[in-house]
Amino acid sequence: MNRRKRPRETTFHRRTEPGAAPGTLVADPQAPKPSIHVMAYGPEGAEERVVIDPQELSQLLGKWPVVWVNVDGLGDAAIVAAIGEMFGLHKLALEDVLNTHQRAKVEQYPDHLYVVARMIEQLDHRLDTDQLSLFLGRNFVVTFQERAGDCFDGLRDHVRTGRGQVRSHGPDYLAYALLDAVIDNYFPVLEKYGETLETLEDAVVEKPERKLIVHIHDVKRDMLVLRRAIWPLREVVQALYRDPTVLVSDESRLHLRDCYDHTIQIVDLLETYREVASGLLDIYLSSLSNRMNEVMKVLTMMATVFMPLSFVAGVYGMNFNPDKPGNMPELNWPFGYAMALGFMALVAGVQLYFFARKGWIGSLTPKPEPTNNKP
């Protein structure tokens, strides 16, 4: 895959046209069509369905303590609107569901909470974030995702099998568990970047190549994307466990506080990685300077050694008439040639001696171990 083709998270693409009335639901025509999946459960059991017509949902509401409606794909505004009406979701929130460039946020409406989180996705060579829209009501959780495929399969298993605590709690616990899964999913991605930075660190010291700077820049850029995703998510989780609302129980708040710790850890790691990446840049630049220094030393030594030698050779190539008095008697000396060569060798030798003393020659030979340099 070509670098230039890579979609960049830092670029922003247009939401609803400026001038559209607020609250207008317009779906992106290129978005995948929605598929609706419902899990309804209580301490005693669970029911699972794939739903085509949103109207089917009404049969489940009230029958089970918790109904979780998950919609993958936002390509049909009518379906989103229908679900919104059934659960009494606010129009402004639904508009945000369809405009998938929201920052993470939490909004209180009279009888439900609207939470936006950004899920990290790392495909082959791309870092991407998808928007998760979550509505938490008294007896339901509705989630909208941009496309199929998420990190909630473990949670679905818990609901199906009754393992874990999810079945014995209300929808607030489900919302917490969803957010926790989203946040935990950041860690493996960060791990990868940690390893990338280690590789780059070794490379930058040993062989400062031009492509490394692009690598480092890419890592810094991805850190920016991650930071833009995680910072507001941190505030979302904090708001959920702090702000007063009857929709979140005290026990779920304890769990959310734990979840908050994880967001802080991620923020911490991100900042550390950013500083390490900046440090790599410094090393890279100084390595470039070092290389330049070495190239220049080679040049300078060559010039310093050979220029005087060539000059001496040039002198004895002059055509002064040796018959005139005082003109180049050396040319007629026996062994003058050998003496000239010897003089040249002497000059070169003295210079090399001084270069060696200055440490220039040694510094050009590669050092076997630049390592183990800890205080």
Added chain:
Amino acid sequence: MNRRKRPRETTFHRRTEPGAAPGTLVADPQAPKPSIHVMAYGPEGAEERVVIDPQELSQLLGKWPVVWVNVDGLGDAAIVAAIGEMFGLHKLALEDVLNTHQRAKVEQYPDHLYVVARMIEQLDHRLDTDQLSLFLGRNFVVTFQERAGDCFDGLRDHVRTGRGQVRSHGPDYLAYALLDAVIDNYFPVLEKYGETLETLEDAVVEKPERKLIVHIHDVKRDMLVLRRAIWPLREVVQALYRDPTVLVSDESRLHLRDCYDHTIQIVDLLETYREVASGLLDIYLSSLSNRMNEVMKVLTMMATVFMPLSFVAGVYGMNFNPDKPGNMPELNWPFGYAMALGFMALVAGVQLYFFARKGWIGSLTPKPEPTNNKP
């Protein structure tokens, strides 16, 4: 258009003379003459007029639930004063209307709010911001713009046709809709900068030319202008939905909160773009160093190869008398010439071998793909 001629937003031009009494209304003589456009509406209908004499406005006030007076052009202080008197607007606010270098702000007066926002305008090669002054009263909205042409045409259509919610709400909703239009208009401009940065990023890696640094500097500078415009606007919107005032209804506050999210998104993007632009600078500088390294390697290799060769040639150009013993016997050897050339070829070959091993020669040939470098 010449770069030097470009008006720069970062430069400030003088407002009312120091020493003038506060509250004095002085129009910029070069500003366009005002043209007054009125829309009056209610749930049942709407009326639209172009007004010459501000006194005509009194007929509309009270007749319709909402009267929106829009003034394009601030070239006549008397008209501004007349409108101000009719709607009971505060003198200090009117003075700010005419001094079009205000930051975005909101000011509460006893019976109206005064809001300043900066509208972005991107003409051909210029980024500019115009001042929008908005007065919100119980049954009116008065807006002043520096010149004709704005982003409110969609909104005007809604008023005329009754589409959307604007006709069924009060002036506070109109004020919200105006601010929303102003803010939404930032997005396409930011998109453009996002694309510019991508182009620059590719260019800076592939061909670090001198003009790129000026491009990058210009982008950073425009980001500064945008930040100076959007930061206070963000606070304005926040103040409108948070601060207690009877002029803004609860429903409008919900909409304003949504609007606030958009300002945060813009701020977020701006910060990201600023950091990306700074990163480009680092790449640019390191690319320059890399180029220099390569130039120096060419020079060093040429010198290292040819200096010894020339020296050898110089030696055999010396005029030592070959008749004297020990003087340059090589010159008389058969095939001495071929041996000398062969020796030179050997020296050059050994050096090139070492340069190749050091990787100097390879690094000078352009690499076809420096890409696909993702962790």
Added chain:
Amino acid sequence: MNRRKRPRETTFHRRTEPGAAPGTLVADPQAPKPSIHVMAYGPEGAEERVVIDPQELSQLLGKWPVVWVNVDGLGDAAIVAAIGEMFGLHKLALEDVLNTHQRAKVEQYPDHLYVVARMIEQLDHRLDTDQLSLFLGRNFVVTFQERAGDCFDGLRDHVRTGRGQVRSHGPDYLAYALLDAVIDNYFPVLEKYGETLETLEDAVVEKPERKLIVHIHDVKRDMLVLRRAIWPLREVVQALYRDPTVLVSDESRLHLRDCYDHTIQIVDLLETYREVASGLLDIYLSSLSNRMNEVMKVLTMMATVFMPLSFVAGVYGMNFNPDKPGNMPELNWPFGYAMALGFMALVAGVQLYFFARKGWIGSLTPKPEPTNNKP
């Protein structure tokens, strides 16, 4: 005027000696002698006097609603003390009046406010700030300035002629008007710096000369001085319109809020200028690197072209005996000379072709237009 002689605002010079008792009034012996100017006014009229003996002031106090005593020059501690006693000013405040390195601040005393502001003064090649000490009481304003010459002449005219609102308001309005004049006086200075930065920006791109870095540094330094003056001033104005005190009326608070906006604008501009100046530094450094690159390219091309040529010439200058077999037969070829020259021309031509393809030659010719580079 020589640069080294320029008094620098960033340098601090000693206030009252460490160890002096607090509240001791000691005048700087080099400060100009005080000259006292009084304006007393009310809605009906105004009276103006130059006063020698502070005792004369008692005749005016109580006779007019507002008495404004302005003292230019702080060279006589006794006079300052006498005025202080007459108006009941606090000793600590008077001490600060004489120590003219105070930051802007506002201090509440039981029956008067003490305000310090720094007035900007731009003489020929110097940026300087003077201390304005202002006492606001129920029926008086007392101001102390370091030297004669200020930006209050417009205001004095208003008092004399009754134009503007100053005569119909109390001393709080006068205090506001004085501060407003001080703050408005920053704008023309900032305008100048804006123009300086534009000039520098053009220069730094076109001709990165050594003295530019000193220019940029000086601008940054002056920005520091201005920031040190305006930041606390901003807080002073905010404190005046927010903090509860009977000395400031509600209407004056409205005016002060307006004044506060101006300080924010100044702070905004300063920050922008600082960032622009930093950006200039980056451009400057990269321009230097670019220059170096170009110098190196010239050198490398000269060496690369002429070293092989000289080598060939050197070879044919060798003195191998052409009578021995295999020794330099070319020397005896007809047109061997022309062939050698042709070979050299070929070598040079091929090299120049490659340099041209690499873009080295083009990059050395000055580009006519580095401009119009907007996204």
Added chain:
Amino acid sequence: MNRRKRPRETTFHRRTEPGAAPGTLVADPQAPKPSIHVMAYGPEGAEERVVIDPQELSQLLGKWPVVWVNVDGLGDAAIVAAIGEMFGLHKLALEDVLNTHQRAKVEQYPDHLYVVARMIEQLDHRLDTDQLSLFLGRNFVVTFQERAGDCFDGLRDHVRTGRGQVRSHGPDYLAYALLDAVIDNYFPVLEKYGETLETLEDAVVEKPERKLIVHIHDVKRDMLVLRRAIWPLREVVQALYRDPTVLVSDESRLHLRDCYDHTIQIVDLLETYREVASGLLDIYLSSLSNRMNEVMKVLTMMATVFMPLSFVAGVYGMNFNPDKPGNMPELNWPFGYAMALGFMALVAGVQLYFFARKGWIGSLTPKPEPTNNKP
């Protein structure tokens, strides 16, 4: 030990798998097995035991005013769970005990406090931090450490011998004493870094070698690790002495405030060290530039001196026919050779004189003392 093998604190390794139910206790299979050590004491005496089965602890609880259970090694989730149950510790807290990448934090549970701190450990060439989990209840302190070996031996002696105040106070004092020991242990490590920085500072001025930049980078990186450990610890201590809880007595709060001062001192030192390390980088880079300058001066002087000389020699090596008029009469002058040599010496002498005046020659000789450069 090889640099590349060094475990890096900045890398994060995976905690419980994403998708696991919260509150699940899973031990790291590679962690050492737990060994339980108990100290129970009161003003009158103390008892000490190594415990195998957590059930044995119940005999001590209630018998002594304070029971301190210390667990080294977290390799067995069952034992952690058993201890947790015995003391009524919250499941979420126990999960954090086993996931040893927590930031320092304090969490209030209904009847105990959960405190996490990071203990610094500096093995040979590694900086590492271990997690200390501390539960403070009404009559117990439970601590979990990742491995055996800690900084609490002094404290244990105090408990055994009754020295100090620990025996006469409750478990809150013990918790304080533990945190104080953890924090005091940072100082010797910081001292070492202080010394390392001094060594680096001298080295970087005297001999800017390539490995120094890696050293500096390592120090900066370790500072990051330390900062990540100490910043939240600072907040923990502050929360302990500020937040209301019956578990911490007023006297212990006084001690904690003292402890808080120490964390601030550490933070202070860290920031200073970071700035010093950044300063070293600047010196290093400028030293590199200086070196380059010196290398270039050598080259330039050699070229400047010898190029004209070689040119002159080349001119007199030309083969113009001296029999034709005007062609190289010098060659036939008596002492022409000596005159040519003299002319060359003159040229070289003048050049060297100018170089000496420019200060180039002097700057190449090493200066004996670059020191004692204080203002």
Added chain:
Amino acid sequence: MNRRKRPRETTFHRRTEPGAAPGTLVADPQAPKPSIHVMAYGPEGAEERVVIDPQELSQLLGKWPVVWVNVDGLGDAAIVAAIGEMFGLHKLALEDVLNTHQRAKVEQYPDHLYVVARMIEQLDHRLDTDQLSLFLGRNFVVTFQERAGDCFDGLRDHVRTGRGQVRSHGPDYLAYALLDAVIDNYFPVLEKYGETLETLEDAVVEKPERKLIVHIHDVKRDMLVLRRAIWPLREVVQALYRDPTVLVSDESRLHLRDCYDHTIQIVDLLETYREVASGLLDIYLSSLSNRMNEVMKVLTMMATVFMPLSFVAGVYGMNFNPDKPGNMPELNWPFGYAMALGFMALVAGVQLYFFARKGWIGSLTPKPEPTNNKP
């Protein structure tokens, strides 16, 4: 004095051993022995004594309204403990007295305040800060200093002679006066640094030498030391005049507010100096680049001028047989030599002309005035 020997404030040296019980008083064995000096006074008179045995102090307590005990030297823990017991000082505070690396702080104990300040001391080539520990009670002030010699002699004179206000006020005023003396003592030191920076600024522009970077680094480092001393001191003074305590009277609070202004001024200056020092670094680095550019220009011009000349000389030094047709007819032309020299002169002249037009030659001659560069 050698640079390496200079004690560095940024290095931290060990306090009481980790593991020592808190509240243990251990004196540094190398610290000077304490000498106790007492001044007791009231509005009517004053008494002054040098005390050997702390028990003597009890005679003065209660006899005079204010007793000021000053202890110079902390080499004897027993004496500190005895004084502490006599005045009822808290053990934790006394421990901090002996550990002289405390940050400035204020701590409230039930019936006394404990204040730590750092006194600046600038010996020959060293910047150092000493710890002043001050206890303020209802009728006493106890101060501990690390060694003899302080900035309180002026204050002592006031007590002795009754000048100033100190005798007519309580111990809170004395405490204020002591802090004021400590803070005022920062000013002359800052002045010196201001002058140093001016000197460096001139030097860095005119002659960028290697040792300057070390100077600048030292100044930045000292600024760090000062900032670490003054920032917390600022908070101390603020806490003293804001926090409610019966120990500080309203009038002393007014004085402390004045004192607070001074700390702000110092902080302000420090920040300015730090920014100026950073700017110097930029100038220094760019000056280095400029120098390099100039060196390279000399080299390039020499090579560009002489390489073609030498080449031409080399061509006419070739030994082609002039008897063969077409071979070097120039050698036999009359005045061929003169023509060759003329051709060389022409080549050199054209090149020099182009160099002059490019501005290379002019830029190498030193400019007489790089000054007077103000906007």
